[in-house]
Amino acid sequence: MSEAVHPGASPVPVERAAAREASGETRTQRDTDLPDAELDRRLARTWGRPAGLVGWLSSVDHKEVGWRYFVTAMVFLALAGSAAMAMRAQLARPDAGLIGPDLYNQIFTMHGTTMMFLFAVPVMQAFGVYLVPLMVGARCIAFPRLAAFSFWVYLFGGLMLWIAFLLNAAPDVGWFAYTPLSGPQFSPGKRSDIWAQMITFTEVSSLAVAVSVIVTVFKHRAPGMTLDRIPLAVWAMLVTSFVVIFAMPAVMLASTMLILDRLVSTQFFNHEAGGDQLLWQHLFWFFGHPEVYIIFLPATGFVSSIVVAFAQRPAFGYLPLVLALVATAFLSFGLWVHHMFATGLPQLGASFFTASSMLIAVPSGIQIFCWIATLWGRRPAMATPMLFVMGFLVIFVMGGMTGVMVASVPLDLQVHDTYFVVAHFHYVLIGGAVFPLLGAFYFWYPKFTGRMMSERLGRWNFWLAFVGFNLTFFVMHVLGLMGMPRRVYTYPSDSGWGPLNMVSSIGSVMLAASFGLFFVNALWSLRRGVRAPSNPWNAGTLEWALPSPPPAYNFARIPIVTHHEPLWKERESLPVAHGLAVDEREILVSTLVEARPDLREVVPGSSIWPLISAIALSIAFVASIFSPYAALWGGALVGAALLGWFWPKSSHEDEE
Amino acid sequence: MKTRLAVDLSGLPPFGFDNRSPIWWGTLGFVAIEGMGFVLAVGLTLYLKHVNPHWPMDAAPPDLLPGTLLTGVLLASLWFNRSADKAARDGDLSGTRLWLVVMTVVGLATIGLRLWEFNALNVRWDQNAYGSCQWLLLGLHATHLITDVGDTAVLTALMFTKHGRGKRYSDVSDNAFYWSFVVAAWIPIYGLVYWVPRW
Structure with a gap:
């Protein structure tokens, strides 16, 4: 994750250090004990993108x-x-x-x-x-x-x-x-x-x-x-x-x-x-x-x-x-x-x-x-x-x-x-x-x-x-x-x-x-338009459990599915999983057939490099209409852009 | 909607190998796409061979030496590739570094051999449909050699920095998986480029 995701002087490292000290073992803040409002606030900061044109x-x-x-x-x-x-x-x-x-x-x-x-x-x-x-x-x-x-x-x-x-x-x-x-x-x-x-x-x-x-x-x-x-x-x-x-x-x-x-x-x-x-x-x-x-x-x-x-x-x-x-x-x-x-x-x-x-x-x-x-x-x-x-x-x-x-x-x-x-x-x-x-x-x-x-x-x-x-x-x-x-x-x-x-x-x-x-x-x-509730059609699939429009992180806690129309099966309250990090973009990886929880994985955040790589690729594609050599130098250009994309920008990005 | 806590995920491991890893599946997806590309290239070559009575058309078959040498190097590289994979799975940093360096050098050698192959085809791409097919097959595979060698070189450099830990080991393993595909894809193409014209 790039630093840009935490705009300004983020208090996160301090809190994380405090949490680490308190628990003695965990490095990251997890969602388990956070009240809902605090959880939403933290996740919005972690999953949000920077403001401004570059952020967009x-x-x-x-x-x-x-x-x-x-x-x-x-x-x-x-x-x-x-x-x-x-x-x-x-x-x-x-x-x-x-x-x-x-x-x-x-x-x-x-x-x-x-x-x-x-x-x-x-x-x-x-x-x-x-x-x-x-x-x-x-x-x-x-x-x-x-x-x-x-x-x-x-x-x-x-x-x-x-x-x-x-x-x-x-x-x-x-x-x-x-x-x-x-x-x-x-x-x-x-x-x-x-x-x-x-x-x-x-x-x-x-x-x-x-x-x-x-x-x-x-x-x-x-x-x-x-x-x-x-x-x-x-x-x-x-x-x-x-x-x-x-x-x-x-x-x-x-x-x-x-x-x-x-x-x-x-x-x-x-x-x-x-x-x-x-x-x-x-x-x-x-x-x-x-x-x-x-x-x-x-x-x-x-x-x-x-x-x-x-x-x-x-x-x-x-x-x-x-x-x-x-x-x-x-x-x-x-x-x-x-x-x-x-x-x-x-x-x-x-x-x-x-x-x-x-x-x-x-x-x-x-x-x-x-x-x-x-x-x-x-x-x-x-x-x-x-x-x-x-x-x-x-x-x-x-x-x-x-x-x-x-x-x-x-x-x-x-x-x-x-x-x-x-x-x-x-x-x-x-x-x-x-x-x-x-x-x-x-x-x-x-x-x-x-x-x-x-x-x-x-x-x-x-x-x-x-x-x-x-x-x-x-x-x-x-x-x-x-x-x-x-x-x-x-x-x-x-x-x-x-x-x-x-x-x-x-x-x-x-x-x-x-x-x-x-x-x-x-x-x-x-x-x-008339303001929409979260589930205007009383439908049964998971997207309707979210606010409209959904927040950047989608689900504050990952839902647990018990039926193919889960919201019709669980009408009172939705069972959810907890224990994911809130100060980095951590997601759940599950197994192919049964969807059993298997890994917690940190995913990359906002980046300008996909756009830069697409521009490089477009230059290569358009130029190669006019000259076969563009396939060679264009390929090198795309390679350079991809290098910028994949090279980690901070040690944080490849933790665990 | 109201929620209730039911399952704790905090004990799950942070990365995994093979089909536990999303990147592995992503790699498999691209292997499927590119594999389909190879299948179609082979298919269209056989189609054009079918509509033309002579194959090779007005040209000598390609020289056997460079392609066969490359095939040998590629097959031998599988062993180095497996060693890199194994070192990564064991979390053995020095072993991973060693085998990645070897794989980068071997990869560069295969690109050199591929250039020699183009020179030994005994036909130009614009001579006839046969020549076009020979160049297409070698070229399509060459893009895979170049891509994976580039990827391996970057990963090798990464493993010599502070980033060489954790999830990078599973990246090394996925890279090894992709190289096995590049080698496997070559075998039928080798037969088609070098032996079908001698049939």
Whole structure:
């Protein structure tokens, strides 16, 4: 721990010495005999960060880092949404001339790339960073500095992409950047390199967060939180993190190979020199299909949390729900070829991937039925979080239906690269992930901020989103069946696609308005919302035992878990563990399966070095777009920054 | 919410080795990520070998000497690595220092051998897809050699300062664990780079 955590002339050493003298053996002040108010005061000092800009930049508090992730992801959502609105404006009428083909290519690429890499994945990880430690009863996320570093890397990667857009250098090859189009021959200039390097930024960040989340769940669970008492939302984040670990290396490797092909003339994707264009598609979709589940699985966790809280009963089928998550994760790695049915693969292979694509409907169906069973016979209050869950059920099931349709080769060949596919994946992604996400935001907002969001605005938000979404995207199914290809910047009037495109664009205005209301509600409620109690929904998981918003140290004493909805089991008072240090950042390490207390470990505190390291890494990444030698000197720069990070700043830091 | 004291944690030890330690799990997480990277690199090389009738393409197979020598050094290093691990587990400071110095020197030697290997591949990276794969495989593994040797060097320096105590011993052990992964990952790549072109 750095000295900066104790601003000014801290009395701690004196007290510690006194305590040492008094007890004769203990060096540190423990929480056991401290009264609650004194304990809170001491912990706030130990776990707080220094004030001021440097203190703000040095924060490793998972709640601050998670909140920054949210805000950043929401800004990227607004940017990518604006790109979508620009496209809808251009497509509203045939032969429109608002946007030319080159800009249109950049805009749809920016829309897809930003939504997938800078909004959907990071926003889900934001929930993981913020909520997982609270839900498992931990004082911080595992490797807090790594989580802070991840955030900065993500932010800088996103900034690079959007600054390139402002400089008319945005990628224009679609969010999956197929070779040979994205290769050196057909995409000279730096546009594709920007795309490939943005991938490197965001994947480094996502992978690091995934490791932090996994270790938090494995090693920092509160005593008694055995595997079968882990909240379903935490299971969802855990399984997602494993999918991240095994899926994202594929796209990192692929984008590195692409940039090598472009920068130093390797021949991976060049058919003339023995390379293979389809190799790109295999590597990309080996990541790209699991990516869909990286976005969807956390959302199922939100749905489980909201459904259980609103039904006021434990989830029906806890075990099948967990197994469905695991099954979906495994199956998600066996589906990638269904994105490539139009490439002329052997028929036997295509049949296998049709079967596995249809198979994934089984665990999804199990989840849907378990949620319905949990709600069965109850009259849940239709507050905004629950409205979004109901919207999710309707829209996601419809997206699942068209998913089963495009899983079969003959149908897929007909609608490949048409608006039918655009409609399908917006139904599963917006229905399956964004609706639960908005519900989750309304649900946990009181915990994040200490205020409730407006219900009245929330209802307007939901109904505008629901109607607007279906207007925008349902007609795209029909447009696709009429033959309208995706990624065209305009279409002739005698195609007959004009009226439905106009309907879609009108719907998109409603959808955009609903997001506008959402942002207004979130900002307005920050100051004016009704003050939230610690547990406004009477939910059962541990984060609701904390004040809203939670203090820097989360739990003054680590709770002991006796049920998978611990707050419903222990309604009078919560059993807690004691004996942790209060004058240094000491946390509990528990065993993997049974969560028995095993170690007390001191974790590092606030530090500016994660930011410095992220800046060094960003310099190396951006420079290596322009010169291969940047990989060498940039590597040395990053090494120096990491040395500054890891070298202990005081003898205090490595005690015990 | 009201609380009641139920369990005392003050008697727990302050650090542990292997799967008791969060850092060990973190290391395992990165081993999984990088292991996946190696698996994919091997897979894509075999894919490109499959679509090309000749492998190596228009080039002689790489010279066996440097790669085989490196393989020998890496395998031998496992013994030094284990000695460092054991000394750390015993809390033996002088032993830990000794074996870490040895591991740093051996690590630097492997980087030198790796540079020789690049020169003995008999193909350039931009010649054809075969050359690209050979350079990718060696390069990917080289980044691991460099990272771990850097890490070992820093840890060695740390153990010669006042910071060389307590939890640092479990860091030494985790570092040894990571080196075992770097060695294990090399074996299939050695076969793919040096022997598959001779098949």
